[in-house]
Amino acid sequence: MEALLEEHKKLARKSNLSKSLEDVQNSIDLLVQARESIAADPNCARVTLAKLQAPVKQSFEAVNSDLKEVYKGLGNYSKALDKKFKDKPLPSTDHDALSSHPALINRAVAMHLLREGQFSVASTFLTDATNRPPHSEPQLRTPNSNSNPEDDLGIDSLKSEALRKQFADMYHILHAMKYERNLLPAIDWARANSKLLETRGSNLEFELGKLQFVWLFTGGPNPIDPRSRSQNQQQALQYAQRDLVHFQGRYLKEMTQLSGAMAFSPNLSQSPYRRIFHNEGAWEDLANSFTREFCSLLGLSADSPLYIAATAGAIALPTLLKLQTIMKEKRTEWTTQHELPVEIPLPPAYHFHSIFVCPVSKEQTTDDNPPMMMPCGHVVAQESLMRLAKGSRFKCPYCPNESRPEDAKRLYM
Numbered sequence: 068m069e070a071l072l073e074e075h076k077k078l079a080r081k082s083n084l085s086k087s088l089e090d091v092q093n094s095i096d097l098l099v100q101a102r103e104s105i106a107a108d109p110n111c112a113r114v115t116l117a118k119l120q121a122p123v124k125q126s127f128e129a130v131n132s133d134l135k136e137v138y139k140g141l142g143n144y145s146k147a148l149d150k151k152f153k154d155k156p157l158p159s160t161d162h163d164a165l166s167s168h169p170a171l172i173n174r175a176v177a178m179h180l181l182r183e184g185q186f187s188v189a190s191t192f193l194t195d196a197t198n199r200p201p202h203s204e205p206q207l208r209t210p211n212s213n214s215n216p217e218d219d220l221g222i223d224s225l226k227s228e229a230l231r232k233q234f235a236d237m238y239h240i241l242h243a244m245k246y247e248r249n250l251l252p253a254i255d256w257a258r259a260n261s262k263l264l265e266t267r268g269s270n271l272e273f274e275l276g277k278l279q280f281v282w283l284f285t286g287g288p289n290p291i292d293p294r295s296r297s298q299n300q301q302q303a304l305q306y307a308q309r310d311l312v313h314f315q316g317r318y319l320k321e322m323t324q325l326s327g328a329m330a331f332s333p334n335l336s337q338s339p340y341r342r343i344f345h346n347e348g349a350w351e352d353l354a355n356s357f358t359r360e361f362c363s364l365l366g367l368s369a370d371s372p373l374y375i376a377a378t379a380g381a382i383a384l385p386t387l388l389k390l391q392t393i394m395k396e397k398r399t400e401w402t403t404q405h406e407l408p409v410e411i412p413l414p415p416a417y418h419f420h421s422i423f424v425c426p427v428s429k430e431q432t433t434d435d436n437p438p439m440m441m442p443c444g445h446v447v448a449q450e451s452l453m454r455l456a457k458g459s460r461f462k463c464p465y466c467p468n469e470s471r472p473e474d475a476k477r478l479y480m
């Protein structure tokens with residue numbers, strides 16, 4: 068890795084295009100000057116052109132010799148790259164999910180761009196994908212492709228202004244939080260969605276208010292000026308009296324801690340409350356928690372599925388490569404569908420409970436007998452659902468709610 072970094076440094080230092088650009092600009096200047104003097108006095112055209120010859124030739128040569136250095140640097144760098152990252156074929160599978168579900172892939176890419184706040188890129192991508200709708204490769208489709216969800220998950224829905232505006236709002240709020248240390252847009256959003264957040268058992272609204280209090284208390288935008296300490300505390304106190312007081316019922320303990328901390332000022336960093344007031348990670352944590360809640364109110368997961376899939380893939384790649392080599396050597400094949408013969412240890416955040424056992428039939432669900440969620444939120448396997456319902460209204464086996472079989476939704480895991 069050292070050698071590679073060294074070549075990269077060299078490339079950036081010596082073999083860049085800035086010198087070539089300068090020399091090209093010199094040539095252009097020479098030509099422009101000549102044109103101007105000919106325009107001013109057409110009689111001197113012949114002399115001017117004659118005078119131009121030598122300098123233009125020189126300047127071309129300079130550009131060429133500059134480029135030589137760039138070519139050499141690039142050559143060395145790509146050699147170092149090849150040496151470090153040996154060319155290995157990617158593991159192949161018979162079923163290529165990427166080419167058989169292009170509409171889903173496009174949707175994931177577009178959603179990712181929207182989530183990242185890359186609105187204009189997302190818009191170009193969506194226009195392009197709509198004008199040239201993707202075609203899946205028919206021979207690679209799975210046998211049960213009739214029940215394919217991608218038809219009703221078309222990317223048309225992503226073009227809706229409403230969804231884009233939602234993400235623009237999210238991006239704006241996150242930007243203010245992360246780069247301007249401004250919590251007010253997030254606080255406004257949480258207040259507007261207070262009921263929904265509370266139903267979810269989220270404490271985001273209170274946590275935002277708490278951090279705003281801490282931020283004001285420790286000096287807000289001017290944290291180092293000790294002269295304004297009492298003024299800052301006054302502001303924080305006013306904020307708490309106005310905006311935090313209604314949290315007292317649910318968060319009495321936390322509120323008591325915040326007011327208890329007042330007694331320790333100006334020596335907070337040695338007080339039992341130092342963790343509340345000196346916590347650099349609080350902003351990042353709250354930004355993540357905000358993203359999670361925002362996405363969940365939109366019915367989306369907190370992390371971009373594309374990001375998760377790519378990261379999990381990158382973690383799995385070395386194992387898959389090794390597996391492929393071993394299988395080739397031993398000339399074996401693995402026949403179990405949708406299952407790998409090896410464990411791929413992914414971090415806990417990447418575990419998504421991909422196995423569901425129907426509580427009625429006690430059988431594990433499959434693609435042919437998928438888990439179905441009834442409007443009450445309880446889930447059973449499709450076959451159990453059909454058996455329970457017999458085509459008409461039926462009572463959920465776990466709660467008093469009644470529903471019709473057509474109201475149940477398929478869950479994808």
Ligand SMILES: [Zn+2]
Pocket residue numbers: 441443444445463464465466467468
């Ligand atoms: Zn139920």
